[in-house]
Amino acid sequence: MSGFFRADLRQRAEELVTLYPRPRSATIPLLHLVQEQEGYLSEAGIEAVAALTETTPAEVRGTASFYDMFHLEPVGRYHVGVCTNVACLLAGGAEMLEHVESTLGCAAGGRSADGLFSVEESECLADCNLAPCVQVNYRYVRTRTPEEFDVLVEDLRSGRREHDIPPHGTHSRVKRQGGLRAPKDEVAAERARARDARAQRDAAREETT
């Protein structure tokens, strides 16, 4: 296991587990980390998560396969999601998806021949005031016309969007600084004192009524 994550991610992976009362709770954040390293969920990555969360690879795969953002097969460096749910449907979302598919040369669920792009028909992405909604690697790109999308594709191909659209898998570029800060015994003592104080207040209130 310890050999799977590259050095910077290994430290984050180990920190993630300590944020939760039970290690298995770190499963989803850890799977995002595997995708940050590999672009998708490799078998080795699933085994690494199982070891960190004290579960089995089957349990991790069972969790991973439930969620749309986890990919058990490689996807494009740029994963394009096009919403066709009701608000976008009324704004041309279905037509936008057709345009995206024909421009990138792959149907929803597939990957372009050069491996650069993959396409997904998304459910509502909660940006309905700017419909139809398109995301690339879960970043809102707000290309609302076919022409705007074509410009974006050129920018992505030439690397002009590296600054705001990292490769697929990199989920949050802002990292949590530090682990838990409130020591467990301190919290337990505080809460016990607070409970006692409350009991006293309750008793005092009862006396006055």
Place this chain on the structure above:
Amino acid sequence: MAVLDAPRIVTQRRGVPDAHTLKVYLETGGYEALRRALSMNPEEVAAEVDAASLLGRGGAGFPAGRKWAMLRRSPVSYLVINSDESEPATFKDHYLIEHDPHQVVEGIIISAYALQVTQAFLFVRGEFALGIERLTQAVNEAYAHGALGSKIFGSDFSLDLVVHPGAGAYICGEETALIEALEGKRGFPRIKPPFFPAVTGLYGEPTVVNNVETMSNIPWILLNGGASFAALGAGRSTGTRLFALSGRVKNPGVYEVEMVKNTFRDLIFDPALGGGIADGGQLKAFIPGGVSAPWFTPDQLDTPLGQDEVGSLGSMLGSGSVVVMDDTTCVVRAAWRITKFFSRESCGQCTPCREGSGWIERVMYRLEHGGGRMEDLELVLDLCDNIAPGLSWPPAQTTICVLGPSIPSSVKSAISTFRDEFAAHVAHGGCPYV
């Protein structure tokens, strides 16, 4: 005319540049409410929220104060914030976490103090990459500022807050599914009873699950008093509320308006709000509270924006998202797409939902795309009746959670109100709009 003189509560920093940073948040009164809360005892803080009569803003509209009062007394308890916003056409929480993440964080810390919980988790929809970055940054800044961690602002209260990303599943907005996901499992809703995580929640411990917009109201309530909040709105619907307006409307967007004082007509047509139908079209129908809600027609435009006002007419205010359909909208296509959504997002535990959603979707598909028959309308309604017997509102339930009973809303609304459009589809051999 719309009544727009209420204070802006959760959108008070709208238009303020860099409102998501600690610096600007502090310059605009941020974390003052937390200081005030820490000078009170926890029951007094809870009493203030109770006095506000704040209804939960996640969709079910359960009173936040009552939910808090149910929390089982236990040495260990958790506060979990639901920011998995996935109800189609709902984008208010998206706005709040990107534009004012510190307001969310401050609301959580105050609530955690009132509840005396040991740890808080902020579950954010995975597709909100920027929102997750903003919230993570806000949490980092709050720790550095002394608003999180050990001995908050020098008080005898410590708290840790963890931003937990989701990974793409509508069902995780259901609070027990969210808890399962937070435990590292598939997002399967839990069997009820127990009905409330306040009794048995995360790791079997008492847990309060609140929505992001609910949390965002808490700082204002602490600074201005629960009574000031309760003075806004009317009846059970107090305060202001965010409405996400989308579809065939001139100015789609997120609007904070006082509850009950305004109607759907105000929201959709007032120049300061929706501004009317796009491209000069005619209103045909609208969804009053997310795609799980039965539709309204222009006849219901003067319904006030209130929980009970909408509920008494056989629908719900739900997540506060209003979708406008006009005379260019094919209602068969809209209803089919909504059913397809439910079919994709059914977790698969319960047969009526898992199988029924797919059957309805396929019949709706052929009605829209050709091959439909008039008998299909009764077939679809019969399938709906198998998921939610009686097709009444609120729906009867054959499934573990309410996703199943939400499936019939749109198809039943479309068939009962626009039967002639279905007939036109059958006669035309497909959609006459394309």
